[in-house]
Amino acid sequence: MVFGFGAPGPSSAQKIAAAEAELELVSDTFSRLSSSCAKKCIPKDYREADLNKGESVCLDRCVNKFFETTMKVSEIMQNKANGQQQSGGGFGGFSM
Amino acid sequence: MVFGFGAPGPSSAQKIAAAEAELELVSDTFSRLSSSCAKKCIPKDYREADLNKGESVCLDRCVNKFFETTMKVSEIMQNKANGQQQSGGGFGGFSM
Amino acid sequence: MVFGFGAPGPSSAQKIAAAEAELELVSDTFSRLSSSCAKKCIPKDYREADLNKGESVCLDRCVNKFFETTMKVSEIMQNKANGQQQSGGGFGGFSM
């Protein structure tokens, strides 16, 4: 699974909760991605109803880069969690 | 119903879920409306604690225009859904 | 309790719901606080990976001032609710 959820959970309720959390993350990611990429690629004056060539290409690349960013960030946090044995605090890592 | 929810759902659970979704939409709409209209009508320096005449009139008109916008957008999406038989994708329409 | 929740609720479900609402408020407060203080204290160019002295001190003070603001606002609303016998409307007070 893309985002690292879905760890071995015994009960049905836990498995469904994990699947739901994965889903939540995917949908949250998409909604943040759309908002960021619309801001970066689509001018706010809306002079035409169609996406022009430049806007379309920008959106494609932006989605790709956002996706790469999620992977990159996940990797950085994984390294952190493994490498330096978190000093605790609850906001310093993403291990679950 | 204002926003087009409340389609014939047989079971109690579904009817309550639909009523809840309608409620969610109304409350989400109000919270977005307040945030947009406060931004458009109320200057950020807060020199007086009272709404002055100009701010009050602006808020009234802003609420009205926001409301008209929800109707307009709903109408546009309805036309789209009817007219061109969606090419699919899941993000192209608002039919439920 | 910090935020004034936890009024005498008889049933278990209500007590848990109240505890959950309290929790919701604390976590919502922390997430707004982090977003506001990061914006106010951390420049967006990310030239270094470490928090420097100035940023750290700014964050500490910002958290403190945000916390004081929650108390202050809660106090203002309490006074309003007691003092002037709300004219109703549902958005005019924070009495629950």
Add this chain to the structure above:
Amino acid sequence: MEALNAQEQKEFQQVLERRQMNEYVKMYSNLVQRCFDHCVNDFTSKSLIQKEEACLNRCVDKFLKGAERMGQRFQELNAQQQ
């Protein structure tokens, strides 16, 4: 809504009450953040200074009056629509 029977109305009422609590929480913490963002910008001191407190007072007041006014307009428009 009119399609709900008595039992369903009752269940929905509970949903409503839970939501209402959440709405208050959201409204309150939104108010705190907004007024903080606009009024508090000096981090040379650890505690709120007088100028900031005065601004918070006016901001909360204005925010609540604005929210009440918008709430009334919104309800009128919703009522017309039914």
Add this chain to the structure above:
Amino acid sequence: MEALNAQEQKEFQQVLERRQMNEYVKMYSNLVQRCFDHCVNDFTSKSLIQKEEACLNRCVDKFLKGAERMGQRFQELNAQQQ
């Protein structure tokens, strides 16, 4: 997801449907706010003026096309990942 048995799949399906409704609501009201913010800025009149309506039309159109395009790319990338 592959770890769910038939019964769990079924329950999850219901969760999915409820979420989908919420997603639509969120997408729709986000669209309304965004187009309103960009297109409606004249408060000397009470009702939408022609210029604003035309802008809303183009904005909704463009937003939906953009969302559809991004949705497709996103799904392709997710599929590659599996």
Add this chain to the structure above:
Amino acid sequence: MEALNAQEQKEFQQVLERRQMNEYVKMYSNLVQRCFDHCVNDFTSKSLIQKEEACLNRCVDKFLKGAERMGQRFQELNAQQQ
């Protein structure tokens, strides 16, 4: 909280765990968006360029340190309040 009995504490614990997962998800995707918004601004290429990757590294690091610091201060203040 002190008013909850053992059984209620147990139920509340489950609520807490579910919420914690959600908090992590929210924190993580918020972090992704914030660092993306600040670090990635070149759309002449399809993949992240070196400069963007380096910025993301610093951004994540700084964000986590900042969040940890704020979390500690916040907990101290909450503890004082009890």
